[in-house]
Amino acid sequence: MKASELPAAAVFREIKERAESHVRELKQNKTYIMVGAATCGRAAGALDVLKAFREEIKKHNLDCPVIEVGCMGHCYAEPIVIIGKPGYPAICYGYVNPVIAERLVNEFILGENPCPEFVIGALEANDMLPSFQDFPRAEHEQKIVLKNCGHIDPADIEQYIAAGGYAGLAKILGMAPQNVIDEVKKSGLRGRGGAGFPTGIKWQYCRDAKRTPRYVICNADEGDPGAFVDRAILESDPHSVIEGIIIAGYGVGARYGYIYVRAEYPLAVARLETALKQAKKLNLTGSHVLGSDFSFDIQIFQGSGAFVCGEETALIASIEGNAGMPRYRPPYPAVQGLFGKPTVVNNVKTLAYVPRIINNGAEWFRGIGSRESPGTAVFALAGKIVNTGMVEVPMGTTLRQIIFNVGSGIPNKKSFKAVQIGGPSGGCLPEAALDLPVDFDSLQNAGAIMGSGGMVVCDEEDCMVEIARYFLEFTQRESCGKCTFCRLGTKQMLELLADFTQGKGKIEDIDLLEKLAGEIKAGSLCQLGRTAPNPILTTLRYFRQEYEEHITLGRCPALMCQDLIAYYILPDKCERSCDACVGECTVEAIYSHPKKRYKIIDQEKCVKCGTCLKACPPQYNAIVKLSPPSEVPEDNLKEKAQKSKP
Amino acid sequence: MSTRNIQVTLKIDGKEIKTRAGEKLLWAALENGIYIPNLCAIKDKPEPNASCRLCWVEIEGEKKPVTSCTVEVRDGMVVNTKGKKALDLSRAGFELLMASHALDCAHCSANGDCELQKIAKALKCSLKPKNLRPLRRELPIDDSNSLFTLDPNKCVVCGRCIWECRKHGDKAVLGFAHRGFKRVVTTFGDEPIGKDRCLNCRECVEVCPTGALAFKEKAKLKS
Numbered sequence: 069m070k071a072s073e074l075p076a077a078a079v080f081r082e083i084k085e086r087a088e089s090h091v092r093e094l095k096q097n098k099t100y101i102m103v104g105a106a107t108c109g110r111a112a113g114a115l116d117v118l119k120a121f122r123e124e125i126k127k128h129n130l131d132c133p134v135i136e137v138g139c140m141g142h143c144y145a146e147p148i149v150i151i152g153k154p155g156y157p158a159i160c161y162g163y164v165n166p167v168i169a170e171r172l173v174n175e176f177i178l179g180e181n182p183c184p185e186f187v188i189g190a191l192e193a194n195d196m197l198p199s200f201q202d203f204p205r206a207e208h209e210q211k212i213v214l215k216n217c218g219h220i221d222p223a224d225i226e227q228y229i230a231a232g233g234y235a236g237l238a239k240i241l242g243m244a245p246q247n248v249i250d251e252v253k254k255s256g257l258r259g260r261g262g263a264g265f266p267t268g269i270k271w272q273y274c275r276d277a278k279r280t281p282r283y284v285i286c287n288a289d290e291g292d293p294g295a296f297v298d299r300a301i302l303e304s305d306p307h308s309v310i311e312g313i314i315i316a317g318y319g320v321g322a323r324y325g326y327i328y329v330r331a332e333y334p335l336a337v338a339r340l341e342t343a344l345k346q347a348k349k350l351n352l353t354g355s356h357v358l359g360s361d362f363s364f365d366i367q368i369f370q371g372s373g374a375f376v377c378g379e380e381t382a383l384i385a386s387i388e389g390n391a392g393m394p395r396y397r398p399p400y401p402a403v404q405g406l407f408g409k410p411t412v413v414n415n416v417k418t419l420a421y422v423p424r425i426i427n428n429g430a431e432w433f434r435g436i437g438s439r440e441s442p443g444t445a446v447f448a449l450a451g452k453i454v455n456t457g458m459v460e461v462p463m464g465t466t467l468r469q470i471i472f473n474v475g476s477g478i479p480n481k482k483s484f485k486a487v488q489i490g491g492p493s494g495g496c497l498p499e500a501a502l503d504l505p506v507d508f509d510s511l512q513n514a515g516a517i518m519g520s521g522g523m524v525v526c527d528e529e530d531c532m533v534e535i536a537r538y539f540l541e542f543t544q545r546e547s548c549g550k551c552t553f554c555r556l557g558t559k560q561m562l563e564l565l566a567d568f569t570q571g572k573g574k575i576e577d578i579d580l581l582e583k584l585a586g587e588i589k590a591g592s593l594c595q596l597g598r599t600a601p602n603p604i605l606t607t608l609r610y611f612r613q614e615y616e617e618h619i620t621l622g623r624c625p626a627l628m629c630q631d632l633i634a635y636y637i638l639p640d641k642c643e644r645s646c647d648a649c650v651g652e653c654t655v656e657a658i659y660s661h662p663k664k665r666y667k668i669i670d671q672e673k674c675v676k677c678g679t680c681l682k683a684c685p686p687q688y689n690a691i692v693k694l695s696p697p698s699e700v701p702e703d704n705l706k707e708k709a710q711k712s713k714p
Numbered sequence: 715m716s717t718r719n720i721q722v723t724l725k726i727d728g729k730e731i732k733t734r735a736g737e738k739l740l741w742a743a744l745e746n747g748i749y750i751p752n753l754c755a756i757k758d759k760p761e762p763n764a765s766c767r768l769c770w771v772e773i774e775g776e777k778k779p780v781t782s783c784t785v786e787v788r789d790g791m792v793v794n795t796k797g798k799k800a801l802d803l804s805r806a807g808f809e810l811l812m813a814s815h816a817l818d819c820a821h822c823s824a825n826g827d828c829e830l831q832k833i834a835k836a837l838k839c840s841l842k843p844k845n846l847r848p849l850r851r852e853l854p855i856d857d858s859n860s861l862f863t864l865d866p867n868k869c870v871v872c873g874r875c876i877w878e879c880r881k882h883g884d885k886a887v888l889g890f891a892h893r894g895f896k897r898v899v900t901t902f903g904d905e906p907i908g909k910d911r912c913l914n915c916r917e918c919v920e921v922c923p924t925g926a927l928a929f930k931e932k933a934k935l936k937s
Contacts, residue, residue, distance in 0.1 A: 549897030
């Protein structure tokens with residue numbers, strides 16, 4: 069198209085060759101250690117492991133790079149370490165601590181013992197050790213946006229480039245911007261921020277709104293309880309997001325990009341800052357990108373902890389320097405956004421898909437997932453699940469496959485009760501929905517939303533009323549207070565729910581709650597308010613009986629609501645001579661029966677902390693929770709009365 | 715604006731109305747004698763607040779009710795301000811406001827001249843919601859100013875007073891503070907409004923739709 073297109077390709081080829089030789093030097097025919105040091109790893113002690121490896125390598129004076137990488141998604145087994153050694157497949161170790169690190173250096177790197185006792189799996193199939201491909205989850209997983217996560221150093225742009233990064237950018241610089249948008253449209257990519265709006269169409273609106281300058285904003289204000297995919301991507305593979313932003317900028321004809329990232333993600337901010345500096349140095353951003361006519365600059369904007377700023381109009385207000393409060397739409401930001409100019413606001417994951425779509429083509433992307441929702445779904449698995457962490461599966465994978473095959477099911481032999489998808493804007497789906505193929509539309513029909521990809525699994529010990537109350541407490545606290553429905557309506561609903569969890573309220577209050585939920589959904593100004601009732605509506609839809617039991621029987625079937633349970637020591641199970649519970653009780657509420665010596669809880673003193681339940685040795689298992697509290701046998705209560713007589 | 719002079723014809727509640735293109739539906743209705751409940755609408759503010767959520771109407775061809783303050787008139791538009799869905803939403807919003815309003819008409823200086831009373835009448839609903847529980851914040855009344863009092867417990871957070879006050883530019887004293895349920899109209903640092911910064915222009919009191927901002931004299935007369 070333009071004379072400048074060829075130089076861009078040539079410039080990039082040079083960059084790429086340099087990057088490849090750098091990575092060859094780093095890893096090829098060499099032993100190397102990669103330590104997963106994203107926030108999840110660090111919380112589990114990855115920095116100590118990193119230090120231990122470095123010290124050990126230095127002690128033995130080895131030529132072995134110790135590389136800090138991001139999160140592989142196996143957060144349950146952090147700290148995670150990958151060791152590559154010539155003659156062996158790359159091996160992934162889990163639950164590594166400094167002592168194990170020392171052993172790995174001494175026995176595997178210096179010796180020939182790969183220490184199979186610490187192995188999670190080898191990265192590629194081999195005849196020595198089980199590999200990830202042998203895991204049941206491998207059958208379902210397909211990594212697109214998480215592909216590089218945990219495998220490259222996020223602070224080293226050359227590793228990203230050697231892994232195929234920025235090739236998409238080099239490619240589009242030779243395309244007409246409209247063709248870039250068409251390609252994304254053809255791919256059927258839908259926004260991963262929640263609602264699933266087609267990305268290409270959003271870009272088109274922005275491009276068609278003629279006014280300039282236009283802006284691209286990456287929405288990295290991930291704030292849902294239970295969602296951490298965006299953080300992991302920013303910490304593990306920031307360049308893929310940056311490349312996506314630049315491509316979006318080229319497509320819509322923007323000059324500036326913003327990354328709106330929450331300040332509570334300090335590591336992500338640091339990674340982005342480094343990444344942006346490196347990209348600028350290689351002229352992947354800045355004026356005349358790779359020698360082309362296209363100029364583009366990206367700036368980081370740190371949000372200060374308001375959940376509502378994840379809503380795009382509030383986000384824009386926040387960047388403009390105003391209070392982070394939403395405004396009515398339309399006009400949508402794509403037409404009238406930042407500083408009144410056309411602005412594309414895309415989620416982190418959405419943008420991370422873009423370079424891969426450009427590289428592999430729209431057809432490739434369409435071939436993955438379901439017809440209406442092409443591509444993969446990325447979820448952050450949390451709650452009562454064995455394999456907490458990140459999963460990426462093609463759209464259309466069922467919840468059962470995600471939770472039981474990929475996530476390995478519910479721990480401690482408990483049974484599955486519900487799964488909460490999409491955070492405070494999403495909903496709780498029951499066991500009957502487990503065979504639901506997950507995509508944007510199926511989740512919406514079931515009452516949940518894809519949201520930012522939080523998936524919190526609940527087992528039989530989780531009370532659905534309490535879950536609804538918990539999420540509502542969150543939205544109520546995070547409401548900006550601008551519009552009537554959200555400001556006052558969420559508070560009304562929260563009061564009702566709080567009463568339910570205490571066994572108060574009338575049975576008609578359930579209908580009132582449902583009515584309010586419907587009104588707030590219809591009447592609120594922004595998506596925060598409109599989706600806030602979803603946890604209530606879905607729990608009412610699937611678990612109404614649990615609400616009713618709370619109110620009519622004062623009973624919490626999951627034995628979770630503090631006010632509706634009592635701790636009780638089964639006299640025939642109590643060992644009598646053991647004083648474990650008595651010693652542990654924080655309020656001295658447990659005493660022995662004057663004659664029979666079994667232990668009794670003084671219900672008036674008991675604060676229901678549950679310490680005694682944990683203290684009771686498993687071989688006796690004599691302490692149980694009862695709901696409603698009136699289930700405690702009367703003679704057990706009477707004992708106390710007798711005792712209190714002088 | 716070039717659209718200023720273009721005329722648009724639409725029908726509201728069966729009445730044919732001619733108005734300027736680009737006008738918001740709410741103002742087209744109000745200026746033609748059709749009342750739609752509203753609190754936060756400010757005629758000269760370019761961008762509507764759209765925060766009180768009371769001005770719901772139904773537009774033919776659209777599935778859901780919309781807030782009339784945010785919708786521009788279109789030629790041939792057919793609007794119903796009395797549709798059930800719209801009125802239900804308006805009532806729901808109004809009841810939420812009233813459940814958090816320190817209702818005391820008998821001793822309120824706005825009695826008889828109160829937007830809330832007017833809205834209750836228009837929506838044919840009680841000032842005291844039946845099902846909702848009263849959620850009051852019991853905030854202190856600021857009576858430090860010699861001319862007027864500020865009672866946040868009667869405030870509906872519409873922002874009209876702030877809009878007027880901000881016309882004084884950097885001499886403005888009123889603003890919103892806090893978030894969510896705690897959102898409140900106040901001064902910087904919650905300084906008493908009677909301190910010397912207020913210019914006593916009285917505009918805020920004039921525009922207050924409730925008795926939240928009230929002249930002291932009037933209150934005295936009433937009592």
